[in-house]
Amino acid sequence: MTLLKQIDSPTDLRKLDRNQLPQLAREIRENIVDVVSKNGGHLASSLGVVELTIAIHYVFDVPFDKVIWDVGHQAYAHKLLTGRRDAFPTLRTRGGLSGFPKVSESPYDAFTTGHSSTSVSAGYGISCAREIKGEDGKIISVIGDGSLTGGIAYEGLNQSGPSNRNHLVILNDNEMSIAKNVGALSSFLSRTFSAKYLQDLKGEFKKVVKALPKVGDDIYQFAKKTEESFKAFVTPGMLFEAFKFEYFGPIDGHNLEHLIDILENIKKLNKPVLLHVMSKKGKGYAPAEANPVYFHGVSAFEKKTGASMKARAKTPSYTDVFGQSMVEFAKTDKRIVAVTAAMPEGTGLSEFSNTFPDRFFDVGIAEQHGVTFAAGMATEGLKPVVAIYSTFLQRAYDQILHDVCLDRHPVIFAVDRGGIVGEDGPTHHGLFDLSYLRPLPNMVIMAPADENELRRMMKTALDHDGPIAIRYPRGAGEGVAVDKNAASLPVGRGELVREGSDVLLLSIGTTLSKCLEAAERLSAQGIEAAVINARFVKPLDRDLIVSWAEKTGHVVTVEEHMKAGGFGSAILELLASEGLCNISTALVGVEDHFVEHGSRDELCKLQGISTEGVIKTTRRLLGQTNNVTTLAQDGR
Numbered sequence: 001m002t003l004l005k006q007i008d009s010p011t012d013l014r015k016l017d018r019n020q021l022p023q024l025a026r027e028i029r030e031n032i033v034d035v036v037s038k039n040g041g042h043l044a045s046s047l048g049v050v051e052l053t054i055a056i057h058y059v060f061d062v063p064f065d066k067v068i069w070d071v072g073h074q075a076y077a078h079k080l081l082t083g084r085r086d087a088f089p090t091l092r093t094r095g096g097l098s099g100f101p102k103v104s105e106s107p108y109d110a111f112t113t114g115h116s117s118t119s120v121s122a123g124y125g126i127s128c129a130r131e132i133k134g135e136d137g138k139i140i141s142v143i144g145d146g147s148l149t150g151g152i153a154y155e156g157l158n159q160s161g162p163s164n165r166n167h168l169v170i171l172n173d174n175e176m177s178i179a180k181n182v183g184a185l186s187s188f189l190s191r192t193f194s195a196k197y198l199q200d201l202k203g204e205f206k207k208v209v210k211a212l213p214k215v216g217d218d219i220y221q222f223a224k225k226t227e228e229s230f231k232a233f234v235t236p237g238m239l240f241e242a243f244k245f246e247y248f249g250p251i252d253g254h255n256l257e258h259l260i261d262i263l264e265n266i267k268k269l270n271k272p273v274l275l276h277v278m279s280k281k282g283k284g285y286a287p288a289e290a291n292p293v294y295f296h297g298v299s300a301f302e303k304k305t306g307a308s309m310k311a312r313a314k315t316p317s318y319t320d321v322f323g324q325s326m327v328e329f330a331k332t333d334k335r336i337v338a339v340t341a342a343m344p345e346g347t348g349l350s351e352f353s354n355t356f357p358d359r360f361f362d363v364g365i366a367e368q369h370g371v372t373f374a375a376g377m378a379t380e381g382l383k384p385v386v387a388i389y390s391t392f393l394q395r396a397y398d399q400i401l402h403d404v405c406l407d408r409h410p411v412i413f414a415v416d417r418g419g420i421v422g423e424d425g426p427t428h429h430g431l432f433d434l435s436y437l438r439p440l441p442n443m444v445i446m447a448p449a450d451e452n453e454l455r456r457m458m459k460t461a462l463d464h465d466g467p468i469a470i471r472y473p474r475g476a477g478e479g480v481a482v483d484k485n486a487a488s489l490p491v492g493r494g495e496l497v498r499e500g501s502d503v504l505l506l507s508i509g510t511t512l513s514k515c516l517e518a519a520e521r522l523s524a525q526g527i528e529a530a531v532i533n534a535r536f537v538k539p540l541d542r543d544l545i546v547s548w549a550e551k552t553g554h555v556v557t558v559e560e561h562m563k564a565g566g567f568g569s570a571i572l573e574l575l576a577s578e579g580l581c582n583i584s585t586a587l588v589g590v591e592d593h594f595v596e597h598g599s600r601d602e603l604c605k606l607q608g609i610s611t612e613g614v615i616k617t618t619r620r621l622l623g624q625t626n627n628v629t630t631l632a633q634d635g636r
């Protein structure tokens with residue numbers, strides 16, 4: 001029997017001898033590689049914290065003690081050690097384990113995560129609550145060096161440190177975000193403090209002190225004190241000690257003996273402590289160690305070689321078309337600059353960054369800063385293109401409103417992963433963007449029906465003088481050829497794609513193909529549906545939509561988005577403002593609930609955002625079904 005098989009909870013782990021733990025670490029790694037090679041997932045980050053996870057559960061008593069995994073993409077070993085070993089093969093599949101810590105999944109998950117940099121604030125909140133309730137327990141926030149580029153982490157440190165509460169922050173530093181980590185912090189953390197380097201600096205320092213004018217005892221006292229704490233001044237500890245955390249490290253994140261010893265000592269300290277751990281992303285699996293960027297989040301692969309098992313995509317993704325078009329447009333339009341928040345690969349900007357390094361800005365996990373930074377560049381006549389996933393752009397709402405829209409700065413938002421993203425689940429679906437962007441004055445919102453339209457919308461955005469967003473989904477395009485010379489689109493104009501007299505199907509974005517298929521099948525059932533590709537959520541093509549709504553008398557709106565506040569809501573507002581309340585309407589979209597994880601296709605079908613779902617909703621609207629299911633149940 002393997003060691004992992006004996007562990008149903010951390011209590012079983014604590015029964016093992018220390019010398020058995022390296023074997024356990026090997027088994028955990030094998031298990032993770034095995035499952036992720038089939039299901040896909042966040043491999044490199046999880047492999048990098050196997051020893052740290054064992055040490056935490058060996059020393060602390062979770063769930064009495066609490067551990068909060070920042071982002072949570074590295075929590076696979078934690079899942080294996082906390083009663084989820086047998087369910088682990090279901091990772092990221094529908095109905096199976098989530099790819100992230102999830103409070104509803106396990107009492108060992110103290111806080112649901114997925115978006116980065118929240119662990120310090122949440123941990124501090126828990127430590128305060130414990131104190132108010134008169135309860136003990138160590139609260140542990142585990143945060144990566146990439147996540148430490150997010151401003152909220154400092155807001156948490158700033159409050160937690162001076163409070164002197166029992167809060168342990170473990171900085172897992174692998175010198176990587178998804179890509180290479182960026183900014184002053186990363187170079188500060190990764191400075192190598194060789195003895196010679198310290199000695200040289202110390203020599204320099206002494207020279208400076210000697211050269212200072214002797215104005216009394218004070219300068220001597222000051223200089224002496226400073227020299228004594230010289231090490232603290234030039235090590236990463238300086239930063240955290242300024243936040244009033246006692247700093248330990250850096251220590252080797254793969255040395256179980258050291259990790260356990262230091263955690264046992266830290267356990268006795270009832271105050272804010274920061275432990276700096278150095279680890280290697282992908283540790284123990286050669287392909288992931290060699291290519292941690294690729295193996296950060298990976299689809300199914302061959303275990304032996306690490307080669308991808310994903311069928312080669314027949315068509316480029318929307319992200320590919322965006323990235324390629326950016327490079328092409330930027331060759332002739334010198335105003336274009338690109339901004340990403342730690343996702344150069346994910347947003348398709350890698351080639352742009354290589355071709356135009358001076359016009360490419362990775363701001364780190366700092367969506368708020370990225371948007372305001374872009375607004376600043378726009379004030380000087382540049383055309384910033386801010387490429388951020390829909391779900392992460394939620395972070396920058398006030399910046400979009402206050403710093404971009406208020407003064408109508410021409411910032412282009414490339415809102416990638418709009419819609420259901422699939423296996424990452426509710427923390428990552430981009431289902432709210434239309435609702436949160438729509439109320440903002442001056443904002444134009446587009447969503448392409450296919451990849452050629454994406455290209456045209458990019459041109460439209462570059463020609464437009466004001467804030468403008470293009471929202472497109474994760475994954476492969478429709479297989480439509482991209483015409484590099486295609487013209488831009490008139491702002492606020494949709495297109496009638498199919499005529500029909502019985503009902504109007506109003507589509508936004510990539511649901512168009514589903515609507516067209518539904519229209520064909522409805523026609524075979526004797527229902528003639530007109531289909532409009534709205535293209536713009538804001539401004540809406542009032543004349544086109546109203547005239548066809550009046551002609552047919554029945555409207556079904558279709559979007560891969562929440563119903564609340566989205567495209568369908570915009571159409572209801574339009575019809576109401578035109579006094580057309582006699583037109584019967586139905587909305588296809590997501591009801592008022594979070595969508596769980598699973599494949600994109602199966603989740604879309606479950607939400608009724610499918611050809612079948614459109615047909616059912618249309619038939620019911622027209623009274624052509626005996627089906628008494630409610631709208632919410634429809635298609636699910």
Ligand SMILES: Cc1ncc(C[n+]2csc(CCOP(=O)(O)OP(=O)(O)O)c2C)c(N)n1
Pocket residue numbers: 045048071073074114115116143144145146147148174176177178281341342343365392395
């Ligand atoms: C707000 C937000 N922006 C972007 C991301 C995407 N993202 C997930 S993990 C990650 C890198 C995190 O780096 P680090 O914390 O160092 O963890 P590592 O993967 O190196 O273990 C990024 C950018 C996110 N989850 N949340």
Ligand SMILES: CC(=O)[C@@H](O)[C@H](O)COP(=O)(O)O
Pocket residue numbers: 042071073114178296297346417421424474
């Ligand atoms: C953990 C995280 O937030 C990212 O790694 C995210 O999972 C990337 O998503 P994509 O796979 O869609 O790029």
Ligand SMILES: [Mg+2]
Pocket residue numbers: 144145146147172173174175176177
């Ligand atoms: Mg990292």
